[in-house]
Amino acid sequence: MNAPSSLSPAASTPTRQGRAGARLTLTLAALAMLGPFSIDSIFPAFTRIGAEFGADEVALQQLVSVYLAAFAVMSVFHGPLSDALGRKKVMIGGLVIYLIGMFGSIIAPSLGSLVLLRVLQGMSAGAATIVSRVVIRDLFEGPEAQRLMARVMMIFALAPAIAPVIGGWLLLLGDWRWAFAGVGLYGILVLVLTMALPETLPPEDRTPLRIRSLLGSLVQVGRSPVMLRIAAATAFGFAAQFLFIAGASLFVVRLLGMGEQDFWVLFVPLIVGLMSGSWLVGRVAERVRRSRLITVGFFAVVAATAVNLVLVSFVPGPPGELSLALLPAVIGPLLIAFAVSLVFAPIQLEVLDLFPRQRGAAASLGTFFSLVLNALLAGLIAPLVSGTLVSFALASLCFALLGLGFWTWHLRSQT
Known part of the structure; x- marks a missing residue:
């Protein structure tokens, strides 16, 4: 699918032929995993943070929501900046600021200061995670771009599962500050890997570094009805799964009655679903048309959320311990994650291909709607x-239906 020619001038950036190597795949996956590590690894520390600062569950949720809100606001600018300065400079600069915020959290004297440092982390983390997706499309096109995006997604899927587990292990070393220190060390590793990446946007293909030019690219992308429909479909479809991640502490501790070492009960099924779906996306890259795969994925998300609603209706109450009573509560998230992963990689490429000369701006705005909704999910919904x-399951189903509705609207508008 292509946007109208007035919105999609031909790109001159050369794409690499052949296949992506393991080193490139792992580096891009490490960049993508920074976001989940920043969110999920601190969930097990919530109880201790609350005890030290006298904060309740709602106040603690703001550690996630303000991070996501800052991520969303700054995500609008990371992409256009990478169109002007190059991908690598923006990613490295963002990582340096991110590390300052993460290690600063270790000495935070109050919940208020910790929240402010989470804002700094959110403002900078998107430079790595958003721009890394643009790098994929800079280097590859067609089925190979989809395969690489799917492989990155498979590795990325590990993060939501292992981050809270690692966070729980880190708490065995001491107080909640160890969780932030662990993520900071991971950030240093990501910075080293990023410095070894090639620059994928040649100087001759960059946009002028002027405020008017940067804002102009955002306006051009944001005025596209096609872009807005796809972005809305992406945001609501992904929210059907992200609700479980954003509310992980509520789901695991309150609804399942488990403890701070038990987040794997939710995240292991999520990782199995995400990795399985991403593997399938890579396998069918040359066999199934991208828009058809996305359509199948959205219908699968609705079906999975409906099955989840039926399953949880048979759970009498919080099991509170590992038993067969947990199965109906965790099978649904597995199915939802599988279905969402069918949509994620191909719909990201749909967004990037709308604006070949402004891929950074397209990636930013395509992500912005999802991030705003994610912040609302964590802090309010x-x-x-x-x-x-x-x-909980009914809310997930509603998001899935909204995602399918916007995607259906998009398809009908193209005929």
């Missing part, structure tokens, strides 16, 4: 719908 497993 997840606490509101976490009364029961049924209300």
